[in-house]
Amino acid sequence: MANTTTLFALLCFLLLLLLSKTANGDAHILETNTTNRNATRPRPPWPPGIHFHTVQLPSLFPSNTCRPSPSISKDGLESKGAILPVLHLHGPCAQAQQQQQQHKPTADETLRQDESRVKTIQSRYRNAVAGADDVSVMKDSSTTIPAKDGATLGGANYFVTVGVGTPAQQQSLIFDTGSDLTWTQCQPCVRSCYKQQEKIFDPSSSASYRNVSCSSASCSALASATSMFHSIIGILINQVRIKPGCSSSTCVYGIQYGDSSYSVGFYGTEKITLTTSTGGVFNNFFFGCGQNNQGLFRGTAGLLGLGRDKVSFVSQTARKYRKRFSYCLPSTSSDTGFLTFGGGASTTKSVKYTPLSASSAGTSFYGLDITAISVGGQKLPISATVFSTAGGVIDSGAVISRLPPAAYSALRSAFRQQMSSYPLGKPRSILDTCYDFSSYDVVSVPGISFFFAGGVEVEIGAVGILYGFSISQVCLAFKGNDDASEVAVFGNVQQRTMEVVYDGARGRVGFAGGGCN
Known part of the structure; x- marks a missing residue:
C-alpha cells in the first residue's frame, strides 16, 4: 500500500512539474511575441463591437521598386x-x-x-x-x-x-x-x-x-x-x-x-x-x-x-x-x-455619392458637408454645428486632413483611448499623436469613418489613418485647425486606395472602396 501511495505521489509530482514547464514555456513565448518585431501583436482588449484594422506596418512605407497596381x-x-x-x-x-x-x-x-x-x-x-x-x-x-x-x-x-x-x-x-x-x-x-x-x-x-x-x-x-x-x-x-x-x-x-x-x-x-x-x-x-x-x-x-x-x-x-x-x-x-475622365472604373462599382455643398457654389473648390465622424465604429459626440460653421472641401493636393478644433479633439481622444495598449511616441511636425511600433510588425488600429450629407459613410482605409516617419514614430494622420472658422480639408492620405468620383454635371462627389492596390 505504501509503495502504491509513494508511486501515486511521484506521478502527481511529475505531472505538476510538466504542467509548470509548459506554463512557463507558454509565458516565455507570449513575452517573445510582444517584444519581437517579427511577432504578431494581439488585438487590444477593446469592448465588443469595436471595428478595427489589422495593419502590416511595412505597408505604410514605400518600397525601392515600382509596383504597378494589378487592379x-x-x-x-x-x-x-x-x-x-x-x-x-x-x-x-x-x-x-x-x-x-x-x-x-x-x-x-x-x-x-x-x-x-x-x-x-x-x-x-x-x-x-x-x-x-x-x-x-x-x-x-x-x-x-x-x-x-x-x-x-x-x-x-x-x-x-x-x-x-x-x-x-x-x-x-x-x-x-x-x-x-x-x-x-x-x-x-x-x-x-x-x-x-x-x-x-x-x-x-x-x-x-x-x-x-x-x-x-x-x-x-x-x-x-x-x-x-x-x-x-x-x-x-x-x-x-x-x-x-x-x-x-x-x-x-x-x-x-x-x-x-x-x-x-x-x-x-x-x-x-x-x-x-x-x-x-x-x-x-x-x-x-x-x-x-x-x-x-x-x-x-x-x-x-x-x-x-x-x-x-x-x-x-x-x-x-x-x-x-x-x-x-x-x-x-x-x-x-x-x-x-468620362467613365472609368467607377461605373462597375458601388459608389456612394454626397452632394457638393451649397456654400462652395461659385468657387473653384469641391465642397463637402461633413456631418459626423466615428472611431472604432462608434460615432463621436460632436455637434453638427462644429462642421457646418466653416464647411469642408476635398482636395487632391493637401496631404493631411484638417478638422475643426472640437472635432479633432474628440477624434484624438477616442483614438488615443482605443490605442492605449501601444506605447506613445513623441509628436512630430504638425502631428501630435504618435506611437512607437518598433517592437511590432503588425498592429490593430481602430477604424475611422467620415459621414457626409445624404447619409453617406466613407470608411477610411487602413493606410489613410496612419502617417509614418519611421517604425518608431507612426502618427495619427489628422490635424486640428487653429480656428473654428477655418474650412475643413479632406486630404489625400485619407483618400488613398479608394476611387474618388467627381460628377460635376450632377453636383456630387462619390467614393468607392478598393479602387487600386
Missing part, C-alpha cells in the same frame, strides 16, 4: 472613358522615367509644404465664399513675382502624362483639384525655366498652337482662375515690366501659388491628347505657355487644373466627359493609381 485594367477602363496612369513624384515608378534625380523632400518638409498649401486653400475659400477678389499678393515691387528656389506646390505629389501639340509632345503634369489653369513650360523660356524630365514643349514645332488675343473674352476670363491683378502691378517677362493680361496683342497669364511658386507666360490654344483610342483628343484647348517659371515642381512640365472654374480642364472638356472624372491615389509612392 487597373487599362483595356477595361478605356472602353468607358479615358484613363491615365497616376504616379507619385518621388516614387520609383516616376524615377525610372526621369533623366535627372530631383530633390526628394523629407516627411517633415512635405508636411511643412502641406501646411502652406492648406493655409492658402483656407484663405481662398474664405474669400470666395465672402465674394471677395481671390488674389495672391505679389509683394516685391522690383521683380513683381518673387522667385523662391525650392518652393513647391504644397503636397500635390501626383502626376499624369499627356500629349501637347501636333505632333504630340509628351508632358508630365501635376493634377490638382485645387487649381484651374492648365499650363506647361514653353520654349524659348524667355526668362526662366526649371529642369523637367521631358524636353520642354516647343510651340514653334507644333502645327496647332495659337496665341490668344489680349482683347478676347477668353483673356478676360483669366482673372478668376489665376488670382491675377488687373491693376498697376506688372508681370516681369523677358526683363520687361508690363501690365497683366496683355503683351503687345498677346494675352498673358500669371499665376502664383501659396508657397510662392509661380508661372508666367503667354495664353494660347493647343491640341491636348489624353488617349487616341477613345477619342480623347481636344483641339483649341486654352492653356498657359510658361516663359517664366520658378519653384521646384520636381521635374514635371506643369500642371493640369481640375477645379470648377470655366478655364479648368474639367470645364473645357465638359461636352465630351460631362465634368466627370475620378482618380485613385496609390497606398504608397511605390505603387500606381489612375485618373479617368
Whole structure:
C-alpha cells in the first residue's frame, strides 16, 4: 500500500512539474511575441463591437521598386472613358522615367509644404465664399513675382502624362483639384525655366498652337482662375515690366501659388491628347505657355487644373466627359493609381455619392458637408454645428486632413483611448499623436469613418489613418485647425486606395472602396 501511495505521489509530482514547464514555456513565448518585431501583436482588449484594422506596418512605407497596381485594367477602363496612369513624384515608378534625380523632400518638409498649401486653400475659400477678389499678393515691387528656389506646390505629389501639340509632345503634369489653369513650360523660356524630365514643349514645332488675343473674352476670363491683378502691378517677362493680361496683342497669364511658386507666360490654344483610342483628343484647348517659371515642381512640365472654374480642364472638356472624372491615389509612392475622365472604373462599382455643398457654389473648390465622424465604429459626440460653421472641401493636393478644433479633439481622444495598449511616441511636425511600433510588425488600429450629407459613410482605409516617419514614430494622420472658422480639408492620405468620383454635371462627389492596390 505504501509503495502504491509513494508511486501515486511521484506521478502527481511529475505531472505538476510538466504542467509548470509548459506554463512557463507558454509565458516565455507570449513575452517573445510582444517584444519581437517579427511577432504578431494581439488585438487590444477593446469592448465588443469595436471595428478595427489589422495593419502590416511595412505597408505604410514605400518600397525601392515600382509596383504597378494589378487592379487597373487599362483595356477595361478605356472602353468607358479615358484613363491615365497616376504616379507619385518621388516614387520609383516616376524615377525610372526621369533623366535627372530631383530633390526628394523629407516627411517633415512635405508636411511643412502641406501646411502652406492648406493655409492658402483656407484663405481662398474664405474669400470666395465672402465674394471677395481671390488674389495672391505679389509683394516685391522690383521683380513683381518673387522667385523662391525650392518652393513647391504644397503636397500635390501626383502626376499624369499627356500629349501637347501636333505632333504630340509628351508632358508630365501635376493634377490638382485645387487649381484651374492648365499650363506647361514653353520654349524659348524667355526668362526662366526649371529642369523637367521631358524636353520642354516647343510651340514653334507644333502645327496647332495659337496665341490668344489680349482683347478676347477668353483673356478676360483669366482673372478668376489665376488670382491675377488687373491693376498697376506688372508681370516681369523677358526683363520687361508690363501690365497683366496683355503683351503687345498677346494675352498673358500669371499665376502664383501659396508657397510662392509661380508661372508666367503667354495664353494660347493647343491640341491636348489624353488617349487616341477613345477619342480623347481636344483641339483649341486654352492653356498657359510658361516663359517664366520658378519653384521646384520636381521635374514635371506643369500642371493640369481640375477645379470648377470655366478655364479648368474639367470645364473645357465638359461636352465630351460631362465634368466627370475620378482618380485613385496609390497606398504608397511605390505603387500606381489612375485618373479617368468620362467613365472609368467607377461605373462597375458601388459608389456612394454626397452632394457638393451649397456654400462652395461659385468657387473653384469641391465642397463637402461633413456631418459626423466615428472611431472604432462608434460615432463621436460632436455637434453638427462644429462642421457646418466653416464647411469642408476635398482636395487632391493637401496631404493631411484638417478638422475643426472640437472635432479633432474628440477624434484624438477616442483614438488615443482605443490605442492605449501601444506605447506613445513623441509628436512630430504638425502631428501630435504618435506611437512607437518598433517592437511590432503588425498592429490593430481602430477604424475611422467620415459621414457626409445624404447619409453617406466613407470608411477610411487602413493606410489613410496612419502617417509614418519611421517604425518608431507612426502618427495619427489628422490635424486640428487653429480656428473654428477655418474650412475643413479632406486630404489625400485619407483618400488613398479608394476611387474618388467627381460628377460635376450632377453636383456630387462619390467614393468607392478598393479602387487600386
